[in-house]
Amino acid sequence: MVTVPNYEQRVNYSHEPTGYLRANANPDAFGASIAKATEKLGDTSAWFTQTMIGLHNQVQEMNARELANYIDLLERTDLQDPENGYYSKLGKAAMSDPNDPNSGAMGVMNSIEQKINQKQQELGLTWGRGQRAAESVKLKKLNMLYNGATAHEVKQTQAWGAATLQEAQDLAINKGITHRDNEEDMNTALGNGVATIISKAQLLRWDQDTTRIQIAKFKSDFHAGVLNAYLQDGSLKASEYYEAHKQELLPAAQNKYLGAVKNNELNYVARSSAERLYGLYPEDEAGAYAEVDKIENEQERQAVENRLTALYNRQRRIENHEQDNLMDQMWENIADKMKNGQVPSEDDIPYGLNGKNWYQAQNAINQLVNKGDIDTDNSAYLELYELRNTDAQRFANMNLTQYRSVLSNADYKAFQKMQIDIKNMTPTQLTDQDKAIKDGLKLLGYTYNKQGQLNADPSWFIGEKTEAKAKAFQNSANAYIRELELKKGKNLTQGEINSAMKEFAQSYAYKDKAGKSSDLYIEGMNKQVGFMRNVLNDFQAAEKVKGSALTDEEKYKIVAERVSKTAQEDNKELSSIPTRTSSMPQVGDVWNGHRITSTYGRREKPKKGASEYHQGIDLSYNNNEKFTAFASGKVVNVAFNAGYGNYIDIKSADGTIHRYAHANSFIAKKGQEVKAGDYIGRAGSTGVSTGPHLHYEKIVNGKSVDPLKSNTSSNRKAYAEGTVIRNPKTGARMIMRGGKWQAI
Incomplete structure (x- = not known):
């Protein structure tokens, strides 16, 4: 601390001040401390300045990072957004338009760069270190964005160009097909297509080998298109065109169209021959077919026969449809007359009925006049009744008009009602709560608790869960009931369902030594709808052959054969269908096809x-x-x-x-x-x-x-030689030859 001199106020004898008597002088008295303070103040100012510069740099760095984040945000919104981003634009929409500076990769990148510059201004990154940081971020980020946008535009340009050129190729082929009868126009279309391939090669930067392969493929496709058109026309020009251009077809196409051209020639001859015979013998099918039989070439003969059969069948369909319409109209008129108390007569028979229908109509009108109703023809009634009971769906869809003249009014209406009932029938669908299903499962050994749920597996069910087996049984049982109802054309009564389920479950439940019967059933029912129905048929047929009930081992063997795909499809014998001795083929069975x-x-x-x-x-x-x-x-x-x-x-x-x-x-x-x-x-x-x-x-x-009777008691020869049946699983036809079933 500076010491202030102590001034002593005294005078001498002359009354003059005597001055300082005592003084404490040190360096501070001469300003040393002030100098030091000033120095320290300077140091503080320097520190403050450096601190402020550091804070400014930190702010600039933070702003530079914010700028980087902003650029990332622009990438997500302007480029990557799945709805509005540039990368969502495909094909021509992503390409640059010379008349629109905002289009394409450059357009979107110019927009992004403008937004970045504006943000840079807002963040104050326009001078010094901040500017350098901002420019560094922009350089790195923008290079990446430019590369991505440019790559997208190039890719979409190529895709659009390739698609456009592909359309041009297809157009060239279509023009070739359209102008196939004008060689000059066709060659022009072919040349345009080749030129398109070359343009496509330049766009996609194909090498020479790829370009050559693509041109060869196009030419092959072009000629194949023209050949297809000629073949569809049934024109003999197909053969001529094939010979002229077969070297330009790829090997696979050559093989394909060689056979197609030959078949076309055969079909052309067959069509011409069939139409000629149909014209010569419009009412004499036997005469026409007799001419067909004179054709020596077997392929040609068969082709002509098929064409001729199609022509006669078409004629019959038209005639039958016309006859049905005439009969429908006649019976409507007769019904109106009778309602009004008028008597029908032969005048009500429309012109155009064939001989059979005219005779039936005349006979029916005579009966209506004399008896008031028609006497039902027993054979017609039995035919319809049998069809209704054996093939209800076919019966439901047939036209009953053809039988109207031979059925009484009551019988005709009864059959009409049967048709309606069959069409309106909804097959029964049994659930796991239906008594029939529960009773069936109980027969299999299942038990239920007080809550109505299935207990644990019976001992003979091995390897599967209780619910899975029960569900498989339920599904197969439903298929069995559904088929019975569709065949009969009516819903079964509860008693009939219970009876069918009892038979179904009893045949399902047996034990085998290996303990695998349930596994076989599950496998079979999972592979084939109606598996259990087929098993039941197998059991019944085998029991007829044996003359007594089957043992569990015999049942297991039959089920194993039914399940085995190899035994069903690859074995030439129908081993899964037991033959029978006591039961002969009946009406409705197939014999010799x-x-x-x-x-x-x-x-x-x-x-x-x-x-x-x-x-x-x-x-x-x-x-x-x-x-x-x-x-x-x-x-x-x-x-x-x-x-x-x-x-x-x-x-x-x-x-x-x-x-x-x-x-x-x-x-x-x-x-x-x-x-x-x-x-x-x-x-x-x-x-x-x-x-x-x-x-x-x-x-x-x-x-x-x-x-139909066999001359031998052998089980395998119980069916007469030549008997034909169908494999119930594959539907393949099998014929009895030499006591064995053989695939046809």
Whole structure:
């Protein structure tokens, strides 16, 4: 501290001040401390200045980071946004437009850069260190954004260009097809397409090999398109065009169109021949088919026959539709007359009915006039009733008008109601709470607790959960009930359902030594709807063969065969379908590929003049459908009589006569040797016949025998030789040959 001199106020003898008597002098008295204070003050100012500069730099760095974050935000909003971002623009929308500076990658990047510069201004990053930091961030970020936007535009430009050029290629092919009959225009279209490929190669930067391959592919596609058009036209120009351009087709296309062109030529000849025969024999199908049989080339003959059959079938469909409309109109008029108390007459029969319908209409009107109603024709009634009980869905969709003239009013209305009931029927759907399902599961050994839930598995159920097995049983049971109802055309009563479920469950429940029966059932029901129905049929057939109930081991073996895919599809024998001895094929079964419509023996006469004791079997055939010999032998007779119509006798080596009757025509001649399976004639309805079919008769020692009966007791030969049935799983046709089922 500075010491102030102490001034002593004294005077001498002269009265003059004597001055300082005492003083404490040190460096501070001369300003040393002030100098030091000033120095320290300077140091403080320097520190403050440096601190402020540091704070400013920190603010600038924070602003630079904020700028970087802002650039990232712009990337997300202006580029990456899935709805409005540049990257969401595809094809032409992403490309630059010379007339629009805001388009394309440069347009969006200019906009982004302007926003960044404005933000930089707002953040004060315009000088010094802040500016340098901002420029560094911008350089790094913008380079990345420019690269991404430019890459997107290039990619979309290429995609749009490729798509546009592909459209040009397709247009060239379409022009070639459209102008296929003008060689000059077609060549121009081909040249334009090739030019398009070259442009596409430049755009996508293909190498020479890729370009060459693409040009070859285009030319092949071009010629294939023209060939397809010629083939669709059925034109013989397809063959000419193929020969001229086959070298430009790729190998796979060459092979494809070689066969197609040949088939086209065959179809052209077949179509022309069939139309010519149809024109020559519009009302004589037998005559037309007789001409077909004269064609030597088998492929051509079959093709002509198929075309001709299609023409006649179309004619029949048109005629049947017209006949149905005429009959519908006639019965509407008759019904209106009778409501008004008027009497119908033959004048109500419309012009245009064929002979059969006219006769039935005349007979029906006479009965209405004389009796007030029509006497139902028993054969027609039985035919409809059988169809309703065996194939309810087909019955429901048929036109009953064709039977109106042979049914009484009550019977006709009854059949109409049956059709409506079948169409309106909803199949029963059983749930796990239905008594029938619960009773079935109880038969399997399941038990329920007080809450109505299933208890643990019965001991013979191994390897699966209780619920899964119960559900599988329920699904298969529903399929079984549904099929029964659709076949019958009505919902089963509760009693019928309970009975069906009991039979179903009893056949389902058995034990096998291996303890795997439930696993097999689960596997089968998961693979095939209606699996249990097929198993039941197997059990029933096997029991008929055995003559007694099956053991559990026998049942297990049958189920295993049913489940086995190899046994079902790969084995040539139908091992899963047991043959039968005590049960012969019945009406509705398929024999030799055709449904049996009448069996051997006593029957109700189907038509006046027909035999009450049927000496053969009748098989369902379409009119003029080919039929083959069921056995080998020599043709000993080709003749006609009033009952059989046209018939042919073939004598086997053992002396058995095989007679085929009611045919329209025969290709086999008397004295000719034929083999089983040889084509010998065409089915018809000659003689005493109710419609097109084939009568087959077997004569041994001068007496007719049942053709369906076997001469052996062997189980495998219980079906007659040549019997045809269908594999119930695959639907494949199987034929009995040499005592074994063989795939056809």
